[in-house]
Amino acid sequence: MSEKGISLLDGSQLLRPEPAFADKPVAAFRDYSVDDLDPVKKRVKDTYYAMHGNVTVEFVKQKRAKWLQFNHFKSTIKDALIRLNSLVDESDPDSELPNIVHAFQTAERIRLDHPDDDWFHLTGLIHDLGKVMAFYGEPQWCVVGDTFPVGCRWADSIVYGHDSFKDNRDTYNPKYNTPCGIYTPGCGVEALTMSWGHDEYLYRLLKHNRATIPEEGLFMIRYHSFYPWHAGGDYAHLAGTPRDEHIKQQVLKFNKYDLYSKSAAVPDIEALWPYYESLIDKYIPGVIEF
Ligand SMILES: [Fe+2]
Ligand SMILES: [Fe+2]
16 A cells, blocks of 8 residues: 555455466456556546546435436346447456456356356346446446445545545545444445445346345345455444345455456357346346336
């Protein structure tokens, strides 16, 4: 951790992949070091600075009001996933591939280790589907990237550290800048208002459309980007109950597949669709509301 709290080696690296898991070294993932001459590093940093400068309690309230009506479009899960073909995540230092490739890489890597848990394969496939918000006027900085709660002090382990929040007006609001802020100690992770992004949106969308994916899968979807909690070790004073610990274990079980499958080979998506369509039919069939 540097002076400014820039995390060069964050806690996610504690989740070591199996030796044959990835074809690049563990320490090379989630590198948020600053180098404005490197176009990828500059893009990632600019995305996070825009996010951290703008995401306030009020902003999240507005985004929830806008997106949780599910009146933007109707689509099957498959067609919505196909749209991710034209999305490259600007916050991701580890993948330059369209998000649909990442979806299949994650799902297939899970399937290899957990062949019988078909809901887990589907969870891997759809976990980033909430990123479709980027096609409806949302800048990537409020769709992608790591998440954190608003309404309390920014944790030290958030990527790019406190410097990246200097333009955020909540940083200077005494209601919001204490360790607990608007929350009570031990309130639990589910009581936190998270920075707006694809995790919470997809979780709510699946509930709204009555998906039958088991609770574990929904936890994985809802908190997979909450790195300052599940990898950074922060927020234990708010989200450290036995139930939180249970939720965190599910998220960690998922996260190594999300992160370390990014350097894997590109799967044959066309050949894999029939299997994954059968899972969509089982857990979240038909045309759904986004
Ligand atoms: Fe994600
Ligand atoms: Fe992902």
